[in-house]
Amino acid sequence: MKYDIILAGVGGQGVLSVAAGIATGAMLQGLQVRQSEVHGMAQRGGAVMSHLRISDTEIPGDLVGEGSADMILSMEPLEALRYLAYLKPDGKLVTASDPFINIPNYPDEELIKSKVDATGAGVVVDAKAIAKESGNLRAANMAMVGAASTFLPVEQKNIEKAIENMFASKGDTIIEQNIKAFRAGRG
Amino acid sequence: MGELVLLGDEALALGAIDAGISSAYGYPGTPSSEIMEYVLKYSETNDGIFASWSSNEKTAYEEALGASFVGRRVLVTMKHVGLNVAADPFMNSALLDIKGGFVIAVADDPGMHSSQGEQDSRYFAAFARTMCFEPRNQQECYEMTREAFEVSERFHIPVMIRLVTRLAHSRAVVNTAPVKPQNPMEKTDNTKGWMLLPALARKNWASLLERQSSFLEYTTASEYNPLTINSDFTEFGVITSGLGKNYYDEAKQELPELPSHLHISAYPVPVDKVRELAENVKKIIVIEEGCTFIEDYLRGYLPQAIEISGKQDGEVPLTGELNPDNIRKSLGLAAKDGHATDMDIPGRPPQLCKGCPHADTYAALNEAREAFDNSIVTSDIGCYSLGALPPHNAIETIICMGASIGTAKGAAEAGFKPVVSVIGDSTFLHSGISPLIDAVSCNTPMTVVILDNGTVAMTGGQTTIMPSSRLKTLIEGIGIEAGHIKTIIPLKKHHAENVEIFKTEMNYQGISVIIALRECLETAKKKKSGGSK
Ligand code: SF4
Numbered sequence: 001m002k003y004d005i006i007l008a009g010v011g012g013q014g015v016l017s018v019a020a021g022i023a024t025g026a027m028l029q030g031l032q033v034r035q036s037e038v039h040g041m042a043q044r045g046g047a048v049m050s051h052l053r054i055s056d057t058e059i060p061g062d063l064v065g066e067g068s069a070d071m072i073l074s075m076e077p078l079e080a081l082r083y084l085a086y087l088k089p090d091g092k093l094v095t096a097s098d099p100f101i102n103i104p105n106y107p108d109e110e111l112i113k114s115k116v117d118a119t120g121a122g123v124v125v126d127a128k129a130i131a132k133e134s135g136n137l138r139a140a141n142m143a144m145v146g147a148a149s150t151f152l153p154v155e156q157k158n159i160e161k162a163i164e165n166m167f168a169s170k171g172d173t174i175i176e177q178n179i180k181a182f183r184a185g186r187g
Numbered sequence: 188m189g190e191l192v193l194l195g196d197e198a199l200a201l202g203a204i205d206a207g208i209s210s211a212y213g214y215p216g217t218p219s220s221e222i223m224e225y226v227l228k229y230s231e232t233n234d235g236i237f238a239s240w241s242s243n244e245k246t247a248y249e250e251a252l253g254a255s256f257v258g259r260r261v262l263v264t265m266k267h268v269g270l271n272v273a274a275d276p277f278m279n280s281a282l283l284d285i286k287g288g289f290v291i292a293v294a295d296d297p298g299m300h301s302s303q304g305e306q307d308s309r310y311f312a313a314f315a316r317t318m319c320f321e322p323r324n325q326q327e328c329y330e331m332t333r334e335a336f337e338v339s340e341r342f343h344i345p346v347m348i349r350l351v352t353r354l355a356h357s358r359a360v361v362n363t364a365p366v367k368p369q370n371p372m373e374k375t376d377n378t379k380g381w382m383l384l385p386a387l388a389r390k391n392w393a394s395l396l397e398r399q400s401s402f403l404e405y406t407t408a409s410e411y412n413p414l415t416i417n418s419d420f421t422e423f424g425v426i427t428s429g430l431g432k433n434y435y436d437e438a439k440q441e442l443p444e445l446p447s448h449l450h451i452s453a454y455p456v457p458v459d460k461v462r463e464l465a466e467n468v469k470k471i472i473v474i475e476e477g478c479t480f481i482e483d484y485l486r487g488y489l490p491q492a493i494e495i496s497g498k499q500d501g502e503v504p505l506t507g508e509l510n511p512d513n514i515r516k517s518l519g520l521a522a523k524d525g526h527a528t529d530m531d532i533p534g535r536p537p538q539l540c541k542g543c544p545h546a547d548t549y550a551a552l553n554e555a556r557e558a559f560d561n562s563i564v565t566s567d568i569g570c571y572s573l574g575a576l577p578p579h580n581a582i583e584t585i586i587c588m589g590a591s592i593g594t595a596k597g598a599a600e601a602g603f604k605p606v607v608s609v610i611g612d613s614t615f616l617h618s619g620i621s622p623l624i625d626a627v628s629c630n631t632p633m634t635v636v637i638l639d640n641g642t643v644a645m646t647g648g649q650t651t652i653m654p655s656s657r658l659k660t661l662i663e664g665i666g667i668e669a670g671h672i673k674t675i676i677p678l679k680k681h682h683a684e685n686v687e688i689f690k691t692e693m694n695y696q697g698i699s700v701i702i703a704l705r706e707c708l709e710t711a712k713k714k715k716s717g718g719s720k
Contacts, residue, residue, distance in 0.1 A: 010535065012540075023192075027192065027360075032359075033192075033359065033360075034358070035358040036357035037194070037357065038300070038356070039218060039220075039221070039301070039356050044537040044538060044539065044540065044570065044573065044645075045535075045537055045539075045540065046537030046538065047534070047535040059359075060432075060436040060437050061430065061433035061434050062354070062357040063353065063510050063511055065437075065511030065512050065515065066511075066523055066525050067522065068525075069525075079535075081528050081530060084525060084526040084527055084528055085525040085526065087525050087526040088523075089524055089526070093526075102535070102538065103533060103534075103535055107530065111530065112530070115529075115530045118528070119526050119528070121526065
């Protein structure tokens with residue numbers, strides 16, 4: 001078994017914490033993981049992309065090839081479209097619906113939505129609403145992990161354990177809010 | 188001993204710690220910064236290791252040499268262009284009789300994710316005639332670093348570990364081995380080996396040249412340069428280095444036959460193994476990350492019986508990173524189908540954080556420039572380099588660390604007025620002081636703007652080597668007139684007065700310095716949330 005994910009978003013949106021949640025869950029399940037991160041200049045409010053590879057056998061490389069990703073998981077709809085070449089014909093395009101507009105030429109939101117639908121692979125998640133509901137706007141990322149998790153070869157309990165570990169230092173309320181968002185994201 | 192999930196950078200750092208280093212020095216630079224950060228963090232809770240950032244890569248390198256001189260193992264870290272700054276001690280240290288194991292970790296940035304160039308540090312190792320290891324995964328980062336210390340002490344040379352961005356910044360599980368005790372402090376008994384007086388340097392140089400054959404013996408025998416021959420398939424063979432092997436390993440499963448293969452991760456290039464491979468194939472495909480280092484050696488200048496394919500004939504791209512896709516292509520495998528959209532997707536370049544002090548400084552500077560027919564603003568390396576992009580469009584040169592001041596001086600002395608140089612506090616302390624001293628010596632009519640945000644922001648908010656409070660004293664000490672050292676607070680509410688200060692100093696026919704003082708937002712946030720840095 002091998003499962004390749006392209007994570008997409010804008011620098012500062014927490015792409016790394018989404019990757020960490022899934023990666024830690026996979027490792028708790030005894031799977032091998034490779035996770036490539038983005039640091040430095042690219043991180044400053046620009047488009048960022050991270051590769052996450054999960055497998056039950058050795059993973060040679062850090063990068064996912066074109067036409068090879070089982071999933072694109074994006075924190076934002078425009079970024080979801082940017083890396084489509086990586087998505088397998090039968091892959092999933094899981095994206096948050098709320099746009100992150102920090103460029104003057106951000107395309108029409110309806111147009112983006114129609115292009116996501118046109119892939120036939122789209123799973124659009126209102127992560128913002130879920131986060132609000134959970135009582136913590138920052139939990140939107142874990143809502144996205146939740147939405148992705150129904151397709152991942154990682155059990156729910158392992159990802160929840162990973163989320164607990166991630167927020168352990170922030171106290172019980174934050175953990176609960178994030179778990180709540182994660183579960184709501186699973187739908 | 189145990190299993191840890193580490194970045195390539197962190198695995199390298201832990202390898203050095205477990206190899207028994209006593210000290211570590213470095214200057215931050217993406218993608219190398221997390222090496223020192225790991226050692227620094229470790230040293231907070233473990234007394235035995237001294238770790239510190241330095242003013243620049245040259246000082247870091249020289250400080251590290253001192254540790255080796257007294258017999259201790261030491262690690263020094265920098266990014267590829269940082270090695271240019273440290274090139275003087277680096278090149279010369281190859282002639283020294285290295286005592287305590289000396290390892291220099293250099294992180295290259297193919298694809299220029301966060302750099303102004305794509306240079307390949309393996310050339311530097313060869314230029315200095317020393318040895319270099321090139322790991323391809325986190326486990327090798329750990330193991331090769333340990334081995335590099337052994338090799339350094341065995342051959343009495345500084346040894347380089349070359350990383351690339353993808354490895355530096357990707358995480359995987361690392362298995363560790365027992366920790367080695369530190370070397371006792373013991374000064375070298377061969378100080379002649381540390382004095383490069385011409386007469387002595389000639390001897391040391393001869394000795395280094397003599398030892399080349401033993402380096403080669405080592406790399407030829409090394410398990411880090413594995414050669415497998417498949418004599419049933421002679422169409423082509425493959426040489427990989429670094430991450431090239433990872434992509435090759437994945438793609439080769441689709442090849443009808445497994446070609447003969449040599450992977451090189453310990454340099455100098457193991458010549459006999461290359462020859463053995465060549466005897467078994469009609470063509471060699473070279474897959475290496477960075478420049479055409481191995482390929483150039485293979486090609487030479489004269490025609491040869493064997494065909495060589497790689498970056499020179501365009502089968503592997505000459506610039507940018509290796510990736511699964513371009514390696515598939517070089518092996519003749521078809522691209523895989525993905526999805527596509529007919530929508531034009533606008534770029535989303537990096538930009539300054541919302542509310543960043545630099546944005547306010549640039550707004551005031553841009554307005555001040557309107558008062559002049561023409562003006563020049565040179566700039567430097569850091570977050571503020573993003574001032575080159577819209578909406579700021581505020582700067583006109585970005586060359587290398589510290590270059591803004593010297594370049595401005597040259598332009599002013601060639602007759603252009605007004606000239607402004609914009610440089611961050613950390614970059615100023617790295618290598619901006621010397622050109623400012625030059626400018627004082629000529630009372631060059633120019634204005635230096637020091638963006639003092641109290642941190643090394645771009646690389647993740649490391650502490651600046653000197654606190655803001657002492658910056659002004661330093662500048663006064665160099666000899667800038669007190670009346671022409673101005674401090675501004677880059678905030679919207681001070682905009683009008685800041686514009687006036689810029690205009691006044693740009694009109695002044697001598698050297699002036701404006702310090703734009705306001706903390707980086709990220710650093711402020713970190714402090715508030717109680718982060719240690
Ligand atoms: S990290 Fe700091 S210096 Fe860099 S853009 Fe953000 S606020 Fe500005």
